[in-house]
Amino acid sequence: MNLTLKIWRQKNAQDKGKLVDYKVTDISEHMSFLEMMDVLNEELVNKGDEPIAFDHDCREGICGMCSLYINGEAHGPDREITTCQLHMRTFKDGDTIYIEPFRAKAFPVIKDLVVDRMAFERIQQAGGYISINTSGNTQDANAIPISKHNADMSMDAAACIGCGACVASCKNSSAMLFVAAKVSQFALLPQGQVEAADRVLNMVKQMDDEGFGNCTNTGACEIECPKGISLDNIARMNREYMKASI
Numbered sequence: 001m002n003l004t005l006k007i008w009r010q011k012n013a014q015d016k017g018k019l020v021d022y023k024v025t026d027i028s029e030h031m032s033f034l035e036m037m038d039v040l041n042e043e044l045v046n047k048g049d050e051p052i053a054f055d056h057d058c059r060e061g062i063c064g065m066c067s068l069y070i071n072g073e074a075h076g077p078d079r080e081i082t083t084c085q086l087h088m089r090t091f092k093d094g095d096t097i098y099i100e101p102f103r104a105k106a107f108p109v110i111k112d113l114v115v116d117r118m119a120f121e122r123i124q125q126a127g128g129y130i131s132i133n134t135s136g137n138t139q140d141a142n143a144i145p146i147s148k149h150n151a152d153m154s155m156d157a158a159a160c161i162g163c164g165a166c167v168a169s170c171k172n173s174s175a176m177l178f179v180a181a182k183v184s185q186f187a188l189l190p191q192g193q194v195e196a197a198d199r200v201l202n203m204v205k206q207m208d209d210e211g212f213g214n215c216t217n218t219g220a221c222e223i224e225c226p227k228g229i230s231l232d233n234i235a236r237m238n239r240e241y242m243k244a245s246i
């Protein structure tokens, strides 16, 4: 395939940035989207040009590092996959593809397609954990029976990889789906009850402090989430927040 790419280039956080046109040729439909980006970068390096900065790590849908807004959608046009799982067979010969960074006030652009998602780390640090004594007297996991239904829902919430596609897809740049997933995975388990009230109050406060917007129930986050995190988690977080506030 021969393709035209319109890619966001931005030298640093202060630079205004702009879309720049690139041509790539002989792209195999079996390549992943990031491999196609690698081919372009190799050509740029060979010509002595600056390669395009973009985030990636595991390249198998696990780590949440890859981002990219592709043709106006976080992680591209396919559903429930990350950018690293997107393949070039999704596109046609002659296509023009727009590639931009995830955009949100709380995710400032560092360079080109790389944004700073440390706001998510700070929300996690505010309460996304349980405190367990692991110094030799750890309780056997099977000592506390958990219903299959709750265990399944907790596992579904724990599938969130913290990629930030929910924020990038939301017209308000809301982080509610991410925070709700992190709150829900513990709210559904007995082990999460000890710190439940502090957890939800502190994580929501940190989310607001970081400058994420409010949720207006549009649901774009759920549609674009690569891990299928359900809006039900937001309802659960709101209930947890009300309980903790009272």
Ligand code: SF4
Pocket (backbone or CB within 6 Å): 159, 160, 161, 162, 163, 164, 165, 166, 167, 177, 178, 181, 221, 224, 225, 226, 227, 228, 229
């Ligand atoms: S909720 Fe989905 S879109 Fe949001 S950070 Fe988690 S995995 Fe990514």
Ligand code: FES
Pocket (backbone or CB within 6 Å): 055, 056, 057, 058, 059, 060, 061, 062, 063, 064, 065, 066, 082, 083, 084, 085
């Ligand atoms: S690079 Fe790890 S999820 Fe895409």
